[in-house]
Amino acid sequence: MGPERIDRVFSALADPTRRRVVEALAGGSTVTASTLAADLPITRQGVAKHLAALRRAKLVRAERVGRETRYQLDGEPLEDAARWIAEVGAEWDARLGELQRLLDRRR
Amino acid sequence: MRDRERSVAREAVLDASPEEIWEALTDERLLGEWLAEDAELEPVPGGAASFRFADGERREGTVLEVEEGCYLAFSWSRPDGSRSVVRFSLEPAVGGTRLVVVERGPAAATAHAGSEWTRRLEAFVAALSLVGV
Numbered sequence: 136m137g138p139e140r141i142d143r144v145f146s147a148l149a150d151p152t153r154r155r156v157v158e159a160l161a162g163g164s165t166v167t168a169s170t171l172a173a174d175l176p177i178t179r180q181g182v183a184k185h186l187a188a189l190r191r192a193k194l195v196r197a198e199r200v201g202r203e204t205r206y207q208l209d210g211e212p213l214e215d216a217a218r219w220i221a222e223v224g225a226e227w228d229a230r231l232g233e234l235q236r237l238l239d240r241r242r
Numbered sequence: 243m244r245d246r247e248r249s250v251a252r253e254a255v256l257d258a259s260p261e262e263i264w265e266a267l268t269d270e271r272l273l274g275e276w277l278a279e280d281a282e283l284e285p286v287p288g289g290a291a292s293f294r295f296a297d298g299e300r301r302e303g304t305v306l307e308v309e310e311g312c313y314l315a316f317s318w319s320r321p322d323g324s325r326s327v328v329r330f331s332l333e334p335a336v337g338g339t340r341l342v343v344v345e346r347g348p349a350a351a352t353a354h355a356g357s358e359w360t361r362r363l364e365a366f367v368a369a370l371s372l373v374g375v
Binding site: 234235238242 | 256
């Protein structure tokens with residue numbers, strides 16, 4: 136993830152209500168704003184506003200089904216990035232440990 | 243796509259002089275003792291960089307930047323074709339030398355159809371903690 140994308144993701148998730156929306160979608164649900172509002176202590180308009188912010192951060196995907204708009208989490212980029220970050224980070228942690236041991240042996 | 247780029251940074255203050263670390267970064271025999279099983283590296287811009295790891299994986303690339311004792315950058319490509327750039331920089335620090343390594347990765351075009359959301363979120367939370375939130 137580039138810094139701009141990270142900024143967008145973090146500002147989208149800085150709001151506790153938006154994190155509740157993400158959690159509500161985290162079970163894999165594909166639901167309307169009304170359904171989400173029923174589960175959360177906010178109005179439908181409030182939910183719609185938060186969903187729009189999450190869509191701008193590309194964390195949520197919207198899909199038109201007839202007259203309804205249904206929302207679901209779009210976390211694939213995050214998952215992919217998270218795996219890469221974890222793997223590459225672990226590789227460098229191990230290598231830097233080896234490097235320090237090598238330098239110690241050469242003293 | 244720019245917003246799919248990713249990078250990992252690590253830094254360590256190593257108990258050694260910049261010269262000693264520079265040697266470990268650029269001497270093929272020494273690289274073979276910490277970075278990979280076998281390494282070929284020609285520390286000039288445009289030089290070849292080639293690594294073989296303990297699990298048999300090979301990565302091939304090109305040296306991009308060299309400033310002796312200060313920084314070294316090279317690309318390497320994995321067998322799946324994904325290419326990333328590794329950049330080391332050195333600076334004197336209290337207690338030794340600060341080594342910063344940044345690996346900047348590619349956009350991976352992998353699809354993960356049908357992935358489970360719980361796992362995604364766990365991975366996401368792990369990513370957040372890795373970037374220090």
